[in-house]
Amino acid sequence: MFTIVKREEMAQGTVILNEIEAPLIARKAQPGQFVILKANEEGERIPLTMAETDAAKGTITIIYMVVGKSTAVFRDLQVGDAYQDVIGPLGKPTHVEKVGKVLCVGGGTGVAVLHPITRAFKEAGNDVTCIIGARSKDLLILEDKMKAASNDLRVCTDDGSYGHHGFVTDVVKAVLDKEKVDQAVAIGPVPMMKAVCAITKQYDVPTLVSLNPIMIDGTGMCGGCRVTVGDKTKFACVDGPEFDGHQVNFDELQTRLRAYMEEEKACYDSHCR
Template sequence: MYEIVERKEIAENIILNRIKAPDIAKKAKPGQFVLIRAVDTGERIPLTISSSDEKNGLITIIYMITGKSTAIFSGLKKGEFFLDVIGPLGMPTEIKKVKKVICVGGGTGIAVLYPIAKGFNNNGSRVDVILGARSENLLILKDEMEAISTELFVCTDDGSVGRKGFVTDALKDELEKEPPDIVVAIGPVKMMKSVSELTKQYGVKTLVSLNPIMIDGTGMCGCCRVSIGGETKFACVDGPEFDGHQVNFDELQMRLGAYREKERIEYNDYLHKIKATQE
Protein backbone atom coordinates (compact mmCIF):
# COMPACT_ATOMS: atom_id res chain seq x y z
CA MET A 1 0.00 0.00 0.00
CA TYR A 2 1.29 3.43 -0.98
CA GLU A 3 0.09 6.47 0.93
CA ILE A 4 -0.95 9.68 -0.80
CA VAL A 5 0.66 12.48 1.19
CA GLU A 6 -0.56 15.28 -1.09
CA ARG A 7 -3.42 15.58 -3.53
CA LYS A 8 -4.34 18.73 -5.42
CA GLU A 9 -5.95 19.81 -8.67
CA ILE A 10 -3.32 21.91 -10.44
CA ALA A 11 -5.45 22.65 -13.52
CA GLU A 12 -8.90 21.72 -14.77
CA ASN A 13 -9.25 17.93 -14.29
CA ILE A 14 -5.49 17.57 -13.84
CA ILE A 15 -4.42 16.04 -10.54
CA LEU A 16 -1.08 15.99 -8.73
CA ASN A 17 -0.38 13.21 -6.24
CA ARG A 18 2.68 12.89 -4.04
CA ILE A 19 3.04 9.29 -2.97
CA LYS A 20 5.10 7.66 -0.22
CA ALA A 21 7.32 5.22 -2.13
CA PRO A 22 10.85 5.37 -0.66
CA ASP A 23 12.33 2.47 -2.65
CA ILE A 24 11.16 4.00 -5.93
CA ALA A 25 12.21 7.54 -4.95
CA LYS A 26 15.72 6.25 -4.19
CA LYS A 27 16.21 4.84 -7.70
CA ALA A 28 14.02 6.97 -10.00
CA LYS A 29 15.64 8.91 -12.82
CA PRO A 30 14.17 11.39 -15.36
CA GLY A 31 12.11 9.67 -18.04
CA GLN A 32 11.19 6.60 -15.97
CA PHE A 33 7.65 5.64 -15.04
CA VAL A 34 5.58 3.62 -12.58
CA LEU A 35 2.57 1.34 -13.01
CA ILE A 36 -0.22 2.32 -10.63
CA ARG A 37 -3.39 0.56 -9.54
CA ALA A 38 -5.94 1.92 -7.09
CA VAL A 39 -8.08 -1.14 -6.30
CA ASP A 40 -7.72 -4.88 -6.82
CA THR A 41 -10.39 -4.89 -9.54
CA GLY A 42 -8.82 -1.95 -11.38
CA GLU A 43 -6.30 -1.70 -14.20
CA ARG A 44 -2.68 -0.70 -13.86
CA ILE A 45 -1.81 2.52 -15.65
CA PRO A 46 1.68 3.74 -16.62
CA LEU A 47 2.45 7.23 -15.36
CA THR A 48 5.82 8.91 -15.71
CA ILE A 49 7.43 10.18 -12.52
CA SER A 50 7.32 13.96 -12.58
CA SER A 51 9.70 14.35 -9.65
CA SER A 52 11.24 12.30 -6.88
CA ASP A 53 12.34 13.25 -3.38
CA GLU A 54 14.79 10.65 -2.11
CA LYS A 55 15.23 12.34 1.29
CA ASN A 56 11.51 12.13 2.13
CA GLY A 57 10.80 9.00 0.08
CA LEU A 58 8.26 10.66 -2.20
CA ILE A 59 7.43 10.52 -5.89
CA THR A 60 5.11 12.86 -7.78
CA ILE A 61 2.72 11.86 -10.54
CA ILE A 62 0.46 14.15 -12.56
CA TYR A 63 -2.46 12.94 -14.66
CA MET A 64 -5.62 14.14 -16.37
CA ILE A 65 -8.98 12.54 -15.61
CA THR A 66 -9.85 10.93 -18.93
CA GLY A 67 -11.49 7.62 -18.02
CA LYS A 68 -12.67 5.30 -15.29
CA SER A 69 -9.26 4.45 -13.81
CA THR A 70 -8.03 8.03 -13.60
CA ALA A 71 -11.42 9.03 -12.17
CA ILE A 72 -10.93 6.42 -9.44
CA PHE A 73 -7.42 7.75 -8.84
CA SER A 74 -8.73 11.29 -8.51
CA GLY A 75 -11.23 10.21 -5.87
CA LEU A 76 -8.49 9.13 -3.50
CA LYS A 77 -7.81 11.70 -0.79
CA LYS A 78 -4.72 12.65 1.17
CA GLY A 79 -4.01 9.87 3.65
CA GLU A 80 -5.58 7.19 1.47
CA PHE A 81 -3.62 4.61 -0.49
CA PHE A 82 -2.85 3.24 -3.93
CA LEU A 83 -2.86 -0.56 -3.93
CA ASP A 84 0.09 -0.91 -6.33
CA VAL A 85 2.90 1.40 -7.37
CA ILE A 86 5.51 -0.53 -9.36
CA GLY A 87 8.76 0.94 -10.58
CA PRO A 88 10.84 2.70 -11.57
CA LEU A 89 10.38 1.17 -15.02
CA GLY A 90 11.72 1.99 -18.45
CA MET A 91 15.03 3.39 -19.60
CA PRO A 92 16.02 6.75 -18.08
CA THR A 93 16.64 9.73 -20.33
CA GLU A 94 20.23 10.14 -21.50
CA ILE A 95 20.97 13.67 -20.38
CA LYS A 96 24.32 14.81 -21.75
CA LYS A 97 25.51 18.39 -21.67
CA VAL A 98 24.83 20.16 -24.96
CA LYS A 99 25.11 23.73 -26.12
CA LYS A 100 21.34 24.08 -26.51
CA VAL A 101 18.28 21.90 -26.08
CA ILE A 102 14.68 22.84 -26.85
CA CYS A 103 12.12 21.06 -24.68
CA VAL A 104 8.59 20.99 -26.11
CA GLY A 105 5.71 19.92 -23.88
CA GLY A 106 1.98 19.64 -24.45
CA GLY A 107 -0.82 18.88 -22.00
CA THR A 108 0.17 16.51 -19.20
CA GLY A 109 3.29 15.70 -21.21
CA ILE A 110 4.71 18.80 -19.53
CA ALA A 111 4.86 16.81 -16.28
CA VAL A 112 6.97 14.17 -18.02
CA LEU A 113 9.19 16.81 -19.61
CA TYR A 114 9.89 18.73 -16.39
CA PRO A 115 12.53 16.43 -14.80
CA ILE A 116 14.26 16.06 -18.18
CA ALA A 117 14.46 19.82 -18.72
CA LYS A 118 15.65 20.21 -15.14
CA GLY A 119 18.37 17.63 -15.73
CA PHE A 120 19.67 19.50 -18.78
CA ASN A 121 19.59 22.75 -16.82
CA ASN A 122 21.52 21.17 -13.95
CA ASN A 123 24.34 20.01 -16.25
CA GLY A 124 24.85 23.48 -17.69
CA SER A 125 23.02 23.14 -21.01
CA ARG A 126 21.03 26.06 -22.37
CA VAL A 127 17.38 25.01 -22.04
CA ASP A 128 14.67 26.72 -24.06
CA VAL A 129 11.16 25.50 -23.26
CA ILE A 130 8.00 25.64 -25.36
CA LEU A 131 4.76 24.75 -23.57
CA GLY A 132 1.40 24.13 -25.22
CA ALA A 133 -2.16 23.71 -23.99
CA ARG A 134 -5.66 24.14 -25.37
CA SER A 135 -6.26 27.05 -22.99
CA GLU A 136 -4.80 28.72 -19.90
CA ASN A 137 -6.92 26.64 -17.51
CA LEU A 138 -5.20 23.48 -18.79
CA LEU A 139 -1.61 24.74 -18.63
CA ILE A 140 0.54 23.15 -15.92
CA LEU A 141 3.97 23.74 -14.32
CA LYS A 142 4.54 27.08 -16.06
CA ASP A 143 6.34 28.63 -13.07
CA GLU A 144 8.42 25.52 -12.46
CA MET A 145 9.49 25.40 -16.10
CA GLU A 146 10.27 29.10 -16.17
CA ALA A 147 12.61 28.65 -13.19
CA ILE A 148 14.81 26.12 -15.04
CA SER A 149 14.73 27.53 -18.58
CA THR A 150 16.79 30.14 -20.36
CA GLU A 151 13.77 31.17 -22.40
CA LEU A 152 10.15 30.08 -22.00
CA PHE A 153 7.50 30.25 -24.72
CA VAL A 154 3.83 29.49 -24.10
CA CYS A 155 1.30 28.65 -26.80
CA THR A 156 -2.44 28.08 -26.40
CA ASP A 157 -4.97 27.10 -29.03
CA ASP A 158 -7.31 29.92 -28.00
CA GLY A 159 -4.70 32.57 -27.16
CA SER A 160 -5.87 32.82 -23.54
CA VAL A 161 -2.22 32.96 -22.44
CA GLY A 162 0.97 33.36 -24.43
CA ARG A 163 0.98 33.02 -28.19
CA LYS A 164 -2.15 31.90 -30.02
CA GLY A 165 -1.28 28.82 -32.03
CA PHE A 166 0.59 25.55 -31.76
CA VAL A 167 3.96 24.66 -30.26
CA THR A 168 5.25 23.96 -33.77
CA ASP A 169 4.73 27.65 -34.64
CA ALA A 170 7.07 28.73 -31.85
CA LEU A 171 9.46 25.85 -32.55
CA LYS A 172 9.79 26.78 -36.22
CA ASP A 173 10.77 30.33 -35.25
CA GLU A 174 13.48 28.97 -32.92
CA LEU A 175 14.77 26.50 -35.50
CA GLU A 176 15.10 29.32 -38.01
CA LYS A 177 17.09 31.47 -35.58
CA GLU A 178 19.47 28.92 -34.06
CA PRO A 179 18.91 25.17 -34.41
CA PRO A 180 19.55 23.32 -31.12
CA ASP A 181 21.63 20.19 -30.64
CA ILE A 182 18.51 18.25 -29.67
CA VAL A 183 14.75 18.68 -29.29
CA VAL A 184 12.83 16.74 -26.64
CA ALA A 185 9.08 16.63 -27.35
CA ILE A 186 6.54 15.06 -25.02
CA GLY A 187 2.77 15.37 -25.26
CA PRO A 188 -0.15 14.14 -27.38
CA VAL A 189 0.76 11.82 -30.25
CA LYS A 190 -0.31 14.36 -32.89
CA MET A 191 1.90 17.01 -31.29
CA MET A 192 4.95 14.74 -31.15
CA LYS A 193 4.39 13.69 -34.75
CA SER A 194 4.15 17.32 -35.92
CA VAL A 195 7.27 18.31 -33.99
CA SER A 196 9.22 15.35 -35.38
CA GLU A 197 8.17 16.12 -38.94
CA LEU A 198 9.28 19.72 -38.49
CA THR A 199 12.65 18.98 -36.89
CA LYS A 200 13.43 16.38 -39.55
CA GLN A 201 13.38 19.17 -42.12
CA TYR A 202 16.16 20.88 -40.16
CA GLY A 203 18.13 17.73 -39.40
CA VAL A 204 17.77 18.17 -35.64
CA LYS A 205 17.85 15.09 -33.42
CA THR A 206 14.49 14.65 -31.72
CA LEU A 207 13.53 12.55 -28.72
CA VAL A 208 9.90 11.65 -27.93
CA SER A 209 8.30 9.72 -25.06
CA LEU A 210 5.64 7.15 -26.00
CA ASN A 211 2.82 6.01 -23.76
CA PRO A 212 1.03 3.12 -25.52
CA ILE A 213 -1.34 0.62 -23.93
CA MET A 214 0.63 -1.24 -21.27
CA ILE A 215 -0.11 -4.11 -18.88
CA ASP A 216 2.87 -5.74 -17.18
CA GLY A 217 5.65 -3.23 -17.79
CA THR A 218 8.30 -5.93 -18.28
CA GLY A 219 8.02 -6.66 -22.02
CA MET A 220 6.24 -9.99 -21.53
CA CYS A 221 2.72 -9.08 -22.70
CA GLY A 222 3.71 -7.23 -25.86
CA CYS A 223 0.83 -4.75 -25.57
CA CYS A 224 3.13 -1.74 -25.63
CA ARG A 225 4.80 -2.64 -28.90
CA VAL A 226 5.63 0.24 -31.19
CA SER A 227 7.27 0.41 -34.62
CA ILE A 228 10.60 2.24 -34.63
CA GLY A 229 12.40 2.46 -37.94
CA GLY A 230 10.47 -0.56 -39.18
CA GLU A 231 11.39 -2.68 -36.15
CA THR A 232 9.15 -3.71 -33.26
CA LYS A 233 10.16 -2.32 -29.88
CA PHE A 234 8.50 -2.48 -26.47
CA ALA A 235 7.95 0.91 -24.86
CA CYS A 236 8.15 -0.49 -21.34
CA VAL A 237 11.68 -1.91 -21.63
CA ASP A 238 13.19 -0.38 -24.79
CA GLY A 239 11.69 3.05 -24.10
CA PRO A 240 9.61 4.94 -23.34
CA GLU A 241 11.81 7.37 -25.29
CA PHE A 242 12.67 6.92 -28.95
CA ASP A 243 14.00 8.80 -31.95
CA GLY A 244 11.00 10.82 -33.12
CA HIS A 245 12.11 10.58 -36.74
CA GLN A 246 11.83 6.78 -36.60
CA VAL A 247 8.45 6.39 -34.84
CA ASN A 248 5.40 5.15 -36.74
CA PHE A 249 3.00 7.63 -35.14
CA ASP A 250 0.01 6.61 -37.26
CA GLU A 251 0.24 3.02 -36.02
CA LEU A 252 0.67 4.24 -32.44
CA GLN A 253 -2.42 6.44 -32.71
CA MET A 254 -4.45 3.57 -34.13
CA ARG A 255 -3.41 1.18 -31.36
CA LEU A 256 -4.19 3.75 -28.67
CA GLY A 257 -7.74 4.00 -30.01
CA ALA A 258 -8.39 0.25 -30.11
CA TYR A 259 -10.50 0.22 -26.94
CA ARG A 260 -11.74 3.82 -26.98
CA GLU A 261 -15.44 2.94 -27.27
CA LYS A 262 -15.25 0.38 -24.47
CA GLU A 263 -13.35 2.89 -22.34
CA ARG A 264 -16.03 5.51 -23.00
CA ILE A 265 -18.82 3.12 -21.95
CA GLU A 266 -16.97 2.07 -18.79
CA TYR A 267 -16.30 5.68 -17.83
CA ASN A 268 -19.90 6.76 -18.38
CA ASP A 269 -21.19 3.78 -16.37
CA TYR A 270 -18.84 4.68 -13.54
CA LEU A 271 -19.94 8.33 -13.53
CA HIS A 272 -23.57 7.20 -13.52
CA LYS A 273 -22.97 4.98 -10.48
CA ILE A 274 -21.16 7.76 -8.63
CA LYS A 275 -23.99 10.17 -9.36
CA ALA A 276 -26.58 7.62 -8.16
CA THR A 277 -24.80 7.24 -4.81
CA GLN A 278 -24.87 11.00 -4.31
CA GLU A 279 -28.61 11.40 -4.90
Protein backbone atom coordinates in the same frame (compact mmCIF):
# COMPACT_ATOMS: atom_id res chain seq x y z
CA MET B 1 0.55 0.49 0.52
CA PHE B 2 1.52 3.74 -1.18
CA THR B 3 -0.08 6.59 0.71
CA ILE B 4 -0.93 9.92 -0.91
CA VAL B 5 0.69 12.74 1.10
CA LYS B 6 -0.27 15.63 -1.16
CA ARG B 7 -3.03 16.11 -3.72
CA GLU B 8 -3.69 19.07 -6.00
CA GLU B 9 -6.24 19.71 -8.69
CA MET B 10 -4.95 21.60 -11.72
CA ALA B 11 -6.39 22.76 -15.03
CA GLN B 12 -9.96 23.16 -13.70
CA GLY B 13 -9.88 19.78 -11.97
CA THR B 14 -9.11 17.83 -15.15
CA VAL B 15 -5.50 17.23 -14.12
CA ILE B 16 -4.54 15.78 -10.73
CA LEU B 17 -1.21 15.83 -8.91
CA ASN B 18 -0.50 13.11 -6.36
CA GLU B 19 2.63 12.98 -4.21
CA ILE B 20 2.91 9.39 -3.02
CA GLU B 21 5.05 7.69 -0.39
CA ALA B 22 7.27 5.25 -2.29
CA PRO B 23 10.76 5.45 -0.71
CA LEU B 24 12.42 2.61 -2.63
CA ILE B 25 11.27 4.00 -5.99
CA ALA B 26 12.18 7.58 -5.01
CA ARG B 27 15.71 6.49 -4.17
CA LYS B 28 16.35 4.85 -7.56
CA ALA B 29 14.26 6.80 -10.07
CA GLN B 30 15.84 8.99 -12.75
CA PRO B 31 14.28 11.50 -15.18
CA GLY B 32 12.25 9.84 -17.93
CA GLN B 33 11.35 6.71 -15.97
CA PHE B 34 7.81 5.68 -15.15
CA VAL B 35 5.73 3.70 -12.66
CA ILE B 36 2.65 1.51 -13.09
CA LEU B 37 -0.10 2.16 -10.56
CA LYS B 38 -3.16 0.21 -9.49
CA ALA B 39 -5.72 1.84 -7.21
CA ASN B 40 -7.19 -1.40 -5.86
CA GLU B 41 -7.35 -5.17 -6.35
CA GLU B 42 -9.57 -5.01 -9.46
CA GLY B 43 -7.97 -1.84 -10.79
CA GLU B 44 -6.46 -1.39 -14.23
CA ARG B 45 -2.68 -0.92 -14.40
CA ILE B 46 -1.92 2.63 -15.51
CA PRO B 47 1.61 3.68 -16.57
CA LEU B 48 2.63 7.23 -15.67
CA THR B 49 6.00 8.90 -16.01
CA MET B 50 7.13 10.51 -12.76
CA ALA B 51 6.99 14.30 -12.69
CA GLU B 52 9.15 14.58 -9.57
CA THR B 53 10.97 12.39 -7.07
CA ASP B 54 12.24 13.28 -3.62
CA ALA B 55 14.69 10.70 -2.27
CA ALA B 56 15.05 12.48 1.09
CA LYS B 57 11.29 12.54 1.69
CA GLY B 58 10.78 9.14 0.07
CA THR B 59 8.08 10.36 -2.30
CA ILE B 60 7.30 10.39 -6.00
CA THR B 61 4.91 12.74 -7.80
CA ILE B 62 2.62 11.82 -10.66
CA ILE B 63 0.43 14.19 -12.67
CA TYR B 64 -2.36 12.73 -14.78
CA MET B 65 -5.39 13.81 -16.76
CA VAL B 66 -8.73 12.24 -15.93
CA VAL B 67 -9.62 10.50 -19.19
CA GLY B 68 -11.43 7.29 -18.26
CA LYS B 69 -12.68 5.06 -15.46
CA SER B 70 -9.28 4.19 -14.00
CA THR B 71 -8.09 7.77 -13.77
CA ALA B 72 -11.52 8.72 -12.38
CA VAL B 73 -10.94 6.12 -9.63
CA PHE B 74 -7.50 7.66 -9.03
CA ARG B 75 -9.15 11.08 -8.77
CA ASP B 76 -11.36 9.84 -5.93
CA LEU B 77 -8.30 9.06 -3.80
CA GLN B 78 -7.62 11.78 -1.23
CA VAL B 79 -4.65 12.61 1.05
CA GLY B 80 -4.25 9.67 3.47
CA ASP B 81 -5.69 7.16 0.95
CA ALA B 82 -3.30 4.77 -0.77
CA TYR B 83 -2.70 3.11 -4.11
CA GLN B 84 -2.61 -0.66 -3.70
CA ASP B 85 0.35 -1.12 -6.07
CA VAL B 86 3.01 1.14 -7.49
CA ILE B 87 5.81 -0.61 -9.36
CA GLY B 88 8.93 1.01 -10.69
CA PRO B 89 11.08 2.71 -11.59
CA LEU B 90 10.46 1.23 -15.05
CA GLY B 91 11.91 2.00 -18.45
CA LYS B 92 15.19 3.55 -19.41
CA PRO B 93 16.15 6.95 -18.01
CA THR B 94 16.63 9.89 -20.38
CA HIS B 95 20.14 10.05 -21.77
CA VAL B 96 21.27 13.49 -20.62
CA GLU B 97 24.60 15.06 -21.58
CA LYS B 98 26.02 18.44 -22.41
CA VAL B 99 25.31 19.00 -26.10
CA GLY B 100 24.91 22.80 -26.27
CA LYS B 101 21.46 24.08 -27.19
CA VAL B 102 18.44 22.00 -26.21
CA LEU B 103 14.81 22.64 -27.16
CA CYS B 104 12.19 21.06 -24.87
CA VAL B 105 8.59 21.06 -26.14
CA GLY B 106 5.62 19.97 -24.05
CA GLY B 107 1.86 19.83 -24.46
CA GLY B 108 -0.93 18.98 -22.00
CA THR B 109 0.19 16.67 -19.19
CA GLY B 110 3.33 15.94 -21.22
CA VAL B 111 4.66 19.10 -19.57
CA ALA B 112 4.77 17.19 -16.27
CA VAL B 113 6.93 14.48 -17.85
CA LEU B 114 9.10 17.10 -19.53
CA HIS B 115 9.85 18.99 -16.31
CA PRO B 116 12.53 16.72 -14.72
CA ILE B 117 14.08 16.12 -18.16
CA THR B 118 14.33 19.87 -18.85
CA ARG B 119 15.89 20.46 -15.44
CA ALA B 120 18.40 17.65 -15.99
CA PHE B 121 19.51 19.09 -19.36
CA LYS B 122 19.96 22.53 -17.76
CA GLU B 123 21.89 21.08 -14.81
CA ALA B 124 24.17 19.30 -17.31
CA GLY B 125 25.21 22.75 -18.59
CA ASN B 126 23.00 23.09 -21.67
CA ASP B 127 21.24 26.25 -22.81
CA VAL B 128 17.62 25.11 -22.66
CA THR B 129 14.70 26.79 -24.41
CA CYS B 130 11.36 25.40 -23.44
CA ILE B 131 8.04 25.71 -25.28
CA ILE B 132 4.86 24.61 -23.54
CA GLY B 133 1.32 24.71 -24.79
CA ALA B 134 -2.28 24.03 -23.85
CA ARG B 135 -5.71 24.56 -25.37
CA SER B 136 -6.28 27.60 -23.13
CA LYS B 137 -4.65 29.48 -20.23
CA ASP B 138 -6.62 27.66 -17.53
CA LEU B 139 -5.44 24.27 -18.86
CA LEU B 140 -1.76 25.21 -18.77
CA ILE B 141 0.24 23.45 -16.04
CA LEU B 142 3.59 23.95 -14.29
CA GLU B 143 4.48 27.28 -15.92
CA ASP B 144 6.55 28.48 -12.92
CA LYS B 145 8.41 25.19 -12.60
CA MET B 146 9.22 25.10 -16.30
CA LYS B 147 10.47 28.68 -16.12
CA ALA B 148 12.85 27.73 -13.30
CA ALA B 149 13.94 24.54 -15.07
CA SER B 150 14.90 26.24 -18.35
CA ASN B 151 16.86 29.29 -19.55
CA ASP B 152 14.02 30.62 -21.68
CA LEU B 153 10.33 29.70 -21.56
CA ARG B 154 7.80 30.34 -24.35
CA VAL B 155 4.11 29.67 -23.79
CA CYS B 156 1.39 29.01 -26.39
CA THR B 157 -2.35 28.56 -26.18
CA ASP B 158 -4.55 27.28 -29.00
CA ASP B 159 -7.21 29.92 -28.29
CA GLY B 160 -4.80 32.82 -27.73
CA SER B 161 -5.90 33.36 -24.11
CA TYR B 162 -2.23 33.48 -23.01
CA GLY B 163 1.18 33.69 -24.68
CA HIS B 164 1.52 32.95 -28.38
CA HIS B 165 -1.81 32.40 -30.10
CA GLY B 166 -1.33 29.08 -31.86
CA PHE B 167 0.40 25.73 -31.59
CA VAL B 168 3.81 24.90 -30.13
CA THR B 169 4.91 23.95 -33.65
CA ASP B 170 4.71 27.63 -34.74
CA VAL B 171 7.22 28.57 -32.03
CA VAL B 172 9.42 25.51 -32.68
CA LYS B 173 9.76 26.63 -36.28
CA ALA B 174 10.49 30.23 -35.25
CA VAL B 175 13.25 29.09 -32.86
CA LEU B 176 14.81 26.74 -35.42
CA ASP B 177 14.77 29.49 -38.07
CA LYS B 178 16.87 31.69 -35.76
CA GLU B 179 19.14 29.36 -33.79
CA LYS B 180 21.12 26.18 -34.17
CA VAL B 181 19.63 23.54 -31.86
CA ASP B 182 21.62 20.42 -30.98
CA GLN B 183 18.88 18.31 -29.36
CA ALA B 184 15.12 18.48 -29.06
CA VAL B 185 12.74 16.68 -26.72
CA ALA B 186 8.99 16.60 -27.46
CA ILE B 187 6.47 15.16 -25.01
CA GLY B 188 2.71 15.45 -25.23
CA PRO B 189 -0.25 14.20 -27.27
CA VAL B 190 0.71 11.95 -30.21
CA PRO B 191 -0.33 14.47 -32.93
CA MET B 192 1.81 17.14 -31.24
CA MET B 193 4.89 14.90 -31.07
CA LYS B 194 4.36 13.85 -34.68
CA ALA B 195 4.08 17.49 -35.84
CA VAL B 196 7.15 18.63 -33.86
CA CYS B 197 9.21 15.74 -35.25
CA ALA B 198 8.16 16.60 -38.81
CA ILE B 199 9.63 20.08 -38.29
CA THR B 200 12.81 19.10 -36.43
CA LYS B 201 13.53 16.52 -39.13
CA GLN B 202 13.65 19.31 -41.73
CA TYR B 203 16.29 21.06 -39.61
CA ASP B 204 18.15 17.83 -38.87
CA VAL B 205 17.76 18.17 -35.10
CA PRO B 206 17.79 14.83 -33.20
CA THR B 207 14.49 14.60 -31.31
CA LEU B 208 13.51 12.42 -28.38
CA VAL B 209 9.86 11.60 -27.73
CA SER B 210 8.33 9.79 -24.76
CA LEU B 211 5.66 7.25 -25.72
CA ASN B 212 2.80 6.16 -23.51
CA PRO B 213 1.05 3.22 -25.22
CA ILE B 214 -1.29 0.82 -23.45
CA MET B 215 0.75 -1.29 -21.03
CA ILE B 216 0.01 -4.35 -18.92
CA ASP B 217 3.02 -5.87 -17.17
CA GLY B 218 5.58 -3.15 -17.87
CA THR B 219 8.42 -5.66 -17.99
CA GLY B 220 8.57 -6.75 -21.65
CA MET B 221 6.45 -9.91 -21.25
CA CYS B 222 3.02 -9.17 -22.77
CA GLY B 223 3.78 -7.20 -25.94
CA GLY B 224 0.88 -4.82 -25.24
CA CYS B 225 3.08 -1.74 -25.46
CA ARG B 226 4.66 -2.56 -28.81
CA VAL B 227 5.50 0.34 -31.08
CA THR B 228 7.23 0.51 -34.44
CA VAL B 229 10.45 2.48 -34.49
CA GLY B 230 12.49 2.51 -37.69
CA ASP B 231 10.55 -0.52 -38.99
CA LYS B 232 11.50 -2.53 -35.91
CA THR B 233 9.08 -3.61 -33.19
CA LYS B 234 10.04 -2.20 -29.81
CA PHE B 235 8.47 -2.54 -26.39
CA ALA B 236 8.00 0.92 -24.88
CA CYS B 237 8.21 -0.42 -21.33
CA VAL B 238 11.71 -1.86 -21.60
CA ASP B 239 13.19 -0.36 -24.79
CA GLY B 240 11.72 3.11 -24.03
CA PRO B 241 9.65 5.00 -23.12
CA GLU B 242 11.87 7.41 -25.07
CA PHE B 243 12.71 6.88 -28.71
CA ASP B 244 14.12 8.72 -31.71
CA GLY B 245 11.06 10.68 -32.80
CA HIS B 246 12.14 10.70 -36.43
CA GLN B 247 11.83 6.90 -36.52
CA VAL B 248 8.52 6.42 -34.66
CA ASN B 249 5.40 5.28 -36.53
CA PHE B 250 3.03 7.75 -34.83
CA ASP B 251 0.00 6.77 -36.95
CA GLU B 252 0.19 3.16 -35.78
CA LEU B 253 0.64 4.31 -32.17
CA GLN B 254 -2.45 6.52 -32.41
CA THR B 255 -4.52 3.69 -33.90
CA ARG B 256 -3.44 1.30 -31.14
CA LEU B 257 -4.21 3.90 -28.44
CA ARG B 258 -7.74 4.21 -29.84
CA ALA B 259 -8.37 0.46 -30.04
CA TYR B 260 -10.57 0.29 -26.94
CA MET B 261 -12.12 3.77 -27.07
CA GLU B 262 -15.73 2.54 -27.18
CA GLU B 263 -15.25 0.12 -24.28
CA GLU B 264 -13.38 2.78 -22.30
CA LYS B 265 -16.17 5.29 -22.81
CA ALA B 266 -18.87 2.78 -21.79
CA CYS B 267 -16.86 1.90 -18.69
CA TYR B 268 -16.35 5.56 -17.76
CA ASP B 269 -20.03 6.39 -18.30
CA SER B 270 -21.15 3.52 -16.05
CA HIS B 271 -18.62 4.59 -13.38
CA CYS B 272 -19.97 8.17 -13.43
CA ARG B 273 -23.61 7.07 -13.25
